[in-house]
Amino acid sequence: xxxxxxxxxxxxxxxxxxxxxxxxxxxxxxxxxxxxxxxxxxxxxxxxxxxxxxxxxxxxxxxxxxxxxxxxxxxxxxxxxxxxxxxxxxxxxxxxxxxxxxxxxxxxx
Amino acid sequence: xxxxxxxxxxxxxxxxxxxxxxxxxxxxxxxxxxxxxxxxxxxxxxxxxxxxxxxxxxxxxxxxxxxxxxxxxxxxxxxxxxxxxxxxxxxxxxxxxxxxxxxxxxxxxxxxxxxx
Numbered sequence: 001x002x003x004x005x006x007x008x009x010x011x012x013x014x015x016x017x018x019x020x021x022x023x024x025x026x027x028x029x030x031x032x033x034x035x036x037x038x039x040x041x042x043x044x045x046x047x048x049x050x051x052x053x054x055x056x057x058x059x060x061x062x063x064x065x066x067x068x069x070x071x072x073x074x075x076x077x078x079x080x081x082x083x084x085x086x087x088x089x090x091x092x093x094x095x096x097x098x099x100x101x102x103x104x105x106x107x108x109x
Numbered sequence: 110x111x112x113x114x115x116x117x118x119x120x121x122x123x124x125x126x127x128x129x130x131x132x133x134x135x136x137x138x139x140x141x142x143x144x145x146x147x148x149x150x151x152x153x154x155x156x157x158x159x160x161x162x163x164x165x166x167x168x169x170x171x172x173x174x175x176x177x178x179x180x181x182x183x184x185x186x187x188x189x190x191x192x193x194x195x196x197x198x199x200x201x202x203x204x205x206x207x208x209x210x211x212x213x214x215x216x217x218x219x220x221x222x223x224x225x
Contacts, residue, residue: 041219044216096158
């Protein structure tokens with residue numbers, strides 16, 4: 001079966017760095033997405049990785065290792081507004097998105 | 110990024126009535142639209158995938174007669190929750206994707222449905 005695993009909840013301090021991991025087992029691979037979702041709102045796109053390596057976009061970076069079925073989202077200089085759920089999703093061979101359950105990130109002052 | 114507009118943002122309806130949710134792609138042609146349901150503190154659950162001009166493909170466990178999906182044009186898909194019950198209360202989100210299977214899917218704002 002297809003499976004996406006990510007931690008349920010993480011806590012970090014304002015100004016610090018946090019890494020949210022995602023491991024996956026899917027039927028084929030056509031890219032991995034990270035989305036941010038604030039409570040009661042729709043997800044917003046953060047990043048897309050299809051090749052191995054690190055993609056940096058401002059305070060957010062995303063890493064992919066296809067051979068390990070592994071990705072992480074790195075958030076630097078954390079701000080209170082970064083408190084949200086972070087969803088990992090993999091596009092399978094049928095170009096369907098398989099979603100993780102999301103990681104709730106709590107930022108403390 | 111592209112804009113997907115979902116309407117209404119929230120709706121309260123009486124049990125037994127039907128509710129229609131619209132999803133529009135405003136600046137691109139959405140060949141594929143997805144409808145998701147999300148319960149509190151849970152991930153998105155794909156309900157169905159629809160391609161313009163053809164019948165929607167429903168995920169296992171989703172009643173197609175209860176959740177009617179119409180994707181009649183390249184810019185509009187609708188989800189109608191028929192004979193709504195309190196257990197249908199949820200957050201419904203659409204996303205739309207253009208041509209090419211590897212293009213990003215853009216999300217609507219979501220619709221909070223409460224059935225009383």
